[in-house]
Amino acid sequence: MPKLPTVAIVGRPNVGKSTLFNRLVGKKLALVDDRPGVTRDRREGEASLLGLDFRVIDTAGYEDEDPATLPGRMRAQTEAAVAEADAALFLVDARAGLTPLDEEIGRWLRAGATPVILAANKAEGRAGEAGVMEAYGLGLGEPIPISAEHGEGVVDLFEHLRPIIERDEEEEEEGDAEDGPLKLAIVGRPNAGKSTLINRILEQERLITGPEAGITRDSIAIDWEWQAPDGERRPVRLIDTAGMRKKAKVQDKLEKLSVADALRAVNFAEVVVLLLDATLGLEAQDLRIADNVLKEGRALLIAINKWDLAEDHSSLFQGIGAALQEGLSQAPGVPLLAVSARTGKGIDQMLAAAFAIRETWSKRVSTGQLNRWFEEALEKNPPPAPGGRRIKLRYITQVNTRPPSFVLFGSRTDELPGSYLRYLTNGLRRELGFAGVPIRLAARGRANPFDAGKS
Numbered sequence: 001m002p003k004l005p006t007v008a009i010v011g012r013p014n015v016g017k018s019t020l021f022n023r024l025v026g027k028k029l030a031l032v033d034d035r036p037g038v039t040r041d042r043r044e045g046e047a048s049l050l051g052l053d054f055r056v057i058d059t060a061g062y063e064d065e066d067p068a069t070l071p072g073r074m075r076a077q078t079e080a081a082v083a084e085a086d087a088a089l090f091l092v093d094a095r096a097g098l099t100p101l102d103e104e105i106g107r108w109l110r111a112g113a114t115p116v117i118l119a120a121n122k123a124e125g126r127a128g129e130a131g132v133m134e135a136y137g138l139g140l141g142e143p144i145p146i147s148a149e150h151g152e153g154v155v156d157l158f159e160h161l162r163p164i165i166e167r168d169e170e171e172e173e174e175g176d177a178e179d180g181p182l183k184l185a186i187v188g189r190p191n192a193g194k195s196t197l198i199n200r201i202l203e204q205e206r207l208i209t210g211p212e213a214g215i216t217r218d219s220i221a222i223d224w225e226w227q228a229p230d231g232e233r234r235p236v237r238l239i240d241t242a243g244m245r246k247k248a249k250v251q252d253k254l255e256k257l258s259v260a261d262a263l264r265a266v267n268f269a270e271v272v273v274l275l276l277d278a279t280l281g282l283e284a285q286d287l288r289i290a291d292n293v294l295k296e297g298r299a300l301l302i303a304i305n306k307w308d309l310a311e312d313h314s315s316l317f318q319g320i321g322a323a324l325q326e327g328l329s330q331a332p333g334v335p336l337l338a339v340s341a342r343t344g345k346g347i348d349q350m351l352a353a354a355f356a357i358r359e360t361w362s363k364r365v366s367t368g369q370l371n372r373w374f375e376e377a378l379e380k381n382p383p384p385a386p387g388g389r390r391i392k393l394r395y396i397t398q399v400n401t402r403p404p405s406f407v408l409f410g411s412r413t414d415e416l417p418g419s420y421l422r423y424l425t426n427g428l429r430r431e432l433g434f435a436g437v438p439i440r441l442a443a444r445g446r447a448n449p450f451d452a453g454k455s
Contacts, residue, residue: 004055005165008081011091012101013061016121020148021058052399054165057081062105087115087164092135094120094128106138117160119144124152181235184354185269189285192275193305197341198240226351239269271299271354278310282320287327294331294438297403299361303350307338333435361437362401371395377427386415405440413443
């Protein structure tokens with residue numbers, strides 16, 4: 001499992017570090033009291049903020065004491081946490097204003113290599129305004145006014161955390177995409193030729209095949225290396241699955257278990273190949289299987305098997321393509337290929353397409369590029385004005401990949417019609433290179449994103 005980016009909360013005693021930690025993790029894991037020095041050891045928890053997942057560390061209050069004393073040993077723990085973290089979240093008390101200890105912590109953080117985000121806590125109301133302005137003097141950039149207790153200012157905190165966490169996740173995901181095996185599941189109706197196709201790919205009779213439908217019962221995973229046309233050897237984990245019949249026809253208990261196992265295989269996969277039978281064409285069950293794959297957020301390829309047995313190739317291909325365009329409107333541009341498990345036709349093209357669509361599925365767009373596109377999209381087609389009051393959309397951010405997931409921020413976003421969200425989704429797909437993969441797009445108002453992220 002990929003290592004989560006880490007954020008260490010630091011500051012002098014009693015500035016609200018544990019309160020912020022509890023809010024980020026969504027649980028009261030850390031003890032909170034008005035007395036300073038309650039936290040001694042580092043406490044870690046997992047935070048999820050609008051799809052932004054990271055590990056957060058609550059550290060002991062930083063005190064200037066002899067290293068041999070208890071406060072000195074606590075400070076050493078804090079220094080170790082910051083050295084290991086991807087970002088330090090430096091908390092000061094906006095109501096108390098800056099103290100000499102805050103300034104000392106600021107000097108220590110400026111001298112280190114860990115990126116620092118400065119937040120002025122307890123900034124609710126007018127009482128904290130002077131302390132927020134004073135925090136500029138720490139030389140750590142613009143302080144973010146927040147209230148850890150009341151959840152105020154957290155949208156701005158999210159915006160400052162996002163670039164650091166996304167960069168770390170992007171590096172992790174790029175490494176996974178380049179080095180990890182392509183997890184490729186083959187699904188379809190019974191007797192579409194799934195096991196025969198895998199045997200042809202492996203060039204060995206690895207799986208039992210035959211004219212009888214339903215021979216495969218368990219999902220079988222096989223590790224293999226594909227030698228691409230350019231000579232590069234690329235690892236693949238091939239997953240054969242049981243045929244999926246229409247739900248009403250599945251009565252046998254063993255078949256029900258087999259279908260459930262096939263659905264789990266879809267969840268495990270990165271790319272799913274839906275295999276059609278060219279002699280039967282596209283049926284409603286094929287569209288149901290494809291729809292399920294896309295709902296699970298997997299990348300999808302559709303391959304027409306038994307191409308060597310088909311007649312009138314051109315009209316068959318165009319007819320299936322048109323039916324898919326209409327039946328899979330939630331992900332237009334899903335690749336359609338012709339293959340033959342018997343002769344090996346089109347297999348290299350199918351594997352190349354699978355690697356390419358995994359890359360699209362794993363793609364992250366820079367914030368600048370994303371918001372330039374967003375501003376143009378709003379200019380071309382502004383949001384509607386229900387009841388004469390215009391919906392104001394402020395910005396968009398990509399919160400995840402695999403599948404690509406985005407969140408819109410603005411006012412009255414709950415009144416956005418589905419047609420406008422589809423307009424933006426289609427624009428993302430068409431203009432930012434997400435053709436053929438499922439996209440998640442959600443809208444959030446100015447409400448506390450800590451609460452929104454817990455859904």
